[in-house]
Amino acid sequence: MSQEKTADMTHDSEQQSWFKQNYIALQTIWIKECTRFLRIWVQTLVPPAITMSLYFIIFGNLIGERIGPMDGVSYMEFIVPGLIMMSVITNAYSNVSSSFFSAKFQRNIEELLISPVPTSVIILGYVGGGVARSLIIGVLVTLVSMFFVDVNIQHPVVVIVTLILTATLFATAGLINAVFAKTFDDISVVPTFVLTPLTYLGGVFYSLKLLPDIWQVVSQANPVVYMVNGFRFGFLGKSDVGIDISMILLVAFNALMYGIAYYLLKTGKGIRS
Amino acid sequence: MKALDISGLTKTYKGGVQALKGVDLSVEEGDFFALLGPNGAGKSTTIGIVSSLVNQTAGSVTVCGYDLKNQKEKAKACIGLVPQEFNFNQFETVMQIVLNQAGYYGVPRHVAKQRAEKYLAQLDLWGKRHARARELSGGMKRRLMIARALMHEPRLLILDEPTAGVDIEIRRSMWKFLKEINEQGITIILTTHYLEEAEMLCRNIAIINKGIIVENTSMKSLLTKLSIETFILDINETGTAPVLKGFEYRMADSHTLEVDVEKKEGLNPVFTQLSEQGIQVMSMRNKSNRLEELFVRLVEEDSPAEEA
Numbered sequence: 001m002s003q004e005k006t007a008d009m010t011h012d013s014e015q016q017s018w019f020k021q022n023y024i025a026l027q028t029i030w031i032k033e034c035t036r037f038l039r040i041w042v043q044t045l046v047p048p049a050i051t052m053s054l055y056f057i058i059f060g061n062l063i064g065e066r067i068g069p070m071d072g073v074s075y076m077e078f079i080v081p082g083l084i085m086m087s088v089i090t091n092a093y094s095n096v097s098s099s100f101f102s103a104k105f106q107r108n109i110e111e112l113l114i115s116p117v118p119t120s121v122i123i124l125g126y127v128g129g130g131v132a133r134s135l136i137i138g139v140l141v142t143l144v145s146m147f148f149v150d151v152n153i154q155h156p157v158v159v160i161v162t163l164i165l166t167a168t169l170f171a172t173a174g175l176i177n178a179v180f181a182k183t184f185d186d187i188s189v190v191p192t193f194v195l196t197p198l199t200y201l202g203g204v205f206y207s208l209k210l211l212p213d214i215w216q217v218v219s220q221a222n223p224v225v226y227m228v229n230g231f232r233f234g235f236l237g238k239s240d241v242g243i244d245i246s247m248i249l250l251v252a253f254n255a256l257m258y259g260i261a262y263y264l265l266k267t268g269k270g271i272r273s
Numbered sequence: 274m275k276a277l278d279i280s281g282l283t284k285t286y287k288g289g290v291q292a293l294k295g296v297d298l299s300v301e302e303g304d305f306f307a308l309l310g311p312n313g314a315g316k317s318t319t320i321g322i323v324s325s326l327v328n329q330t331a332g333s334v335t336v337c338g339y340d341l342k343n344q345k346e347k348a349k350a351c352i353g354l355v356p357q358e359f360n361f362n363q364f365e366t367v368m369q370i371v372l373n374q375a376g377y378y379g380v381p382r383h384v385a386k387q388r389a390e391k392y393l394a395q396l397d398l399w400g401k402r403h404a405r406a407r408e409l410s411g412g413m414k415r416r417l418m419i420a421r422a423l424m425h426e427p428r429l430l431i432l433d434e435p436t437a438g439v440d441i442e443i444r445r446s447m448w449k450f451l452k453e454i455n456e457q458g459i460t461i462i463l464t465t466h467y468l469e470e471a472e473m474l475c476r477n478i479a480i481i482n483k484g485i486i487v488e489n490t491s492m493k494s495l496l497t498k499l500s501i502e503t504f505i506l507d508i509n510e511t512g513t514a515p516v517l518k519g520f521e522y523r524m525a526d527s528h529t530l531e532v533d534v535e536k537k538e539g540l541n542p543v544f545t546q547l548s549e550q551g552i553q554v555m556s557m558r559n560k561s562n563r564l565e566e567l568f569v570r571l572v573e574e575d576s577p578a579e580e581a
Contacts, residue, residue: 114349116350272328
């Protein structure tokens with residue numbers, strides 16, 4: 001090989017700064033993830049809006065009128081934050097778990113594994129995709145709720161921070177699920193048997209004060225309680241638990257989940273031989 | 274500089290299967306190198322470790338001067354991999370697949386688009402750039418994987434059976450393309466089951482069997498080790514069987530003669546004897562690829578227990 005030919009060869013990693021290279025990689029993964037769920041928007045964006053509309057009609061409008069006020073607000077107003085949070089949690093989780101598992105299943109995750117993309121960028125890219133989808137759905141459900149009730153947000157910063165932290169947490173949890181999953185069934189087990197019960201028992205439809213003392217204590221072990229109530233505080237200025245505790249736990253759970261996801265991907269559990 | 278330097282590489286899978294038992298291998302920059310071996314010999318495991326898809330048990334791997342453990346990102350950036358099995362998202366378009374791959378290596382989008390046009394055009398895929406991967410034929414998918422692997426313009430391109438299941442016309446065009454990019458300076462490591470492909474393209478060769486390298490030399494010196502070649506001669510039917518003194522030979526049918534010829538002897542004595550018996554040779558060919566004969570011999574020599 002001649003010197004000239006060697007000099008002609010482009011070696012991208014040696015020409016790009018570390019930051020720029022990884023920024024482009026992160027952007028690529030994130031756009032790829034967003035393109036994926038936007039391409040199949042009928043499956044990813046429409047169903048949550050329809051489901052939540054039904055919740056608003058049935059629980060909020062029809063049954064809610066008979067239930068009467070809860071925590072000093074109409075039942076419809078009470079469930080709006082919880083229902084938004086429920087759809088955010090479900091979609092953040094399922095977006096990343098299905099996308100990452102699909103990449104494992106089709107083996108195109110190898111494209112990333114052989115590339116110099118750092119583990120943290122892979123996590124951020126996939127989680128970023130899940131967060132984007134869940135935030136779009138959060139906005140859609142909020143818009144739908146406006147047909148049924150006047151939405152007044154008391155603490156917008158709390159709403160945004162809680163929403164992003166919760167979406168990030170469950171998107172990361174979805175990634176962890178996908179790393180362990182060996183079949184498509186494995187990515188539906190956790191949402192069905194863990195996520196749904198935790199969400200339904202997380203104070204979406206009721207105030208914890210309605211529960212007997214023992215169940216109020218038990219409910220405090222449910223992390224979703226802190227997310228729903230933190231979010232509800234942002235909307236209504238009222239909550240069953242302190243907003244400071246909600247925020248601390250959300251940050252702590254996020255750190256824990258990120259640590260687990262990082263360890264799994266770095267060591268190649270479930271993705272490398 | 275060495276494009277690839279492997280030393281004492283071992284791999285033991287869960288369950289105790291020892292796929293690599295201490296592989297030492299080096300490939301010079303600019304080389305066109307063949308890594309051959311029977312199924313289960315350790316080729317894919319070696320490639321898997323080099324490309325970071327398989328965790329090694331012990332040993333060291335250096336890619337273009339970068340240690341795969343301590344300078345992982347730099348080492349990975351030097352490698353382009355064309356795997357044996359299709360591993361792209363079947364729902365993405367050809368363009369999305371190559372642009373995404375470039376993005377993972379930090380190639381800016383405008384540069385990636387230029388390269389996509391260049392490589393897709395060279396590999397006859399430009400017309401299919403908006404087609405989804407699942408809509409492509411087998412040959413197109415193979416070429417797409419080559420285009421994808423080149424998007425970050427790697428210094429070392431590893432191709433794991435790139436022409437498997439591809440028709441001869443496309444295979445030849447792929448050979449031409451690979452020769453061209455090798456001449457432009459990209460080091461190529463090739464595994465293949467088509468040994469004529471390795472013989473035609475590669476300058477150096479390693480043969481791996483049961484997790485160890487049993488031969489590592491230049492193609493030229495390996496082929497000189499072949500002392501006997503078998504030729505198939507199509508002869509005219511004369512009614513009597515030919516007799517060849519000093520040669521091992523057999524009749525495959527009434528007009529097909531197989532003769533084992535030592536290199537130092539040459540073919541002239543065979544033609545002379547046949548001519549004296551009034552037998553005409555209509556055509557002639559090697560019984561098998563020369564490299565194939567050597568490969569089989571080397572692998573068999575290394576497997577006495579199985580032969581017994």
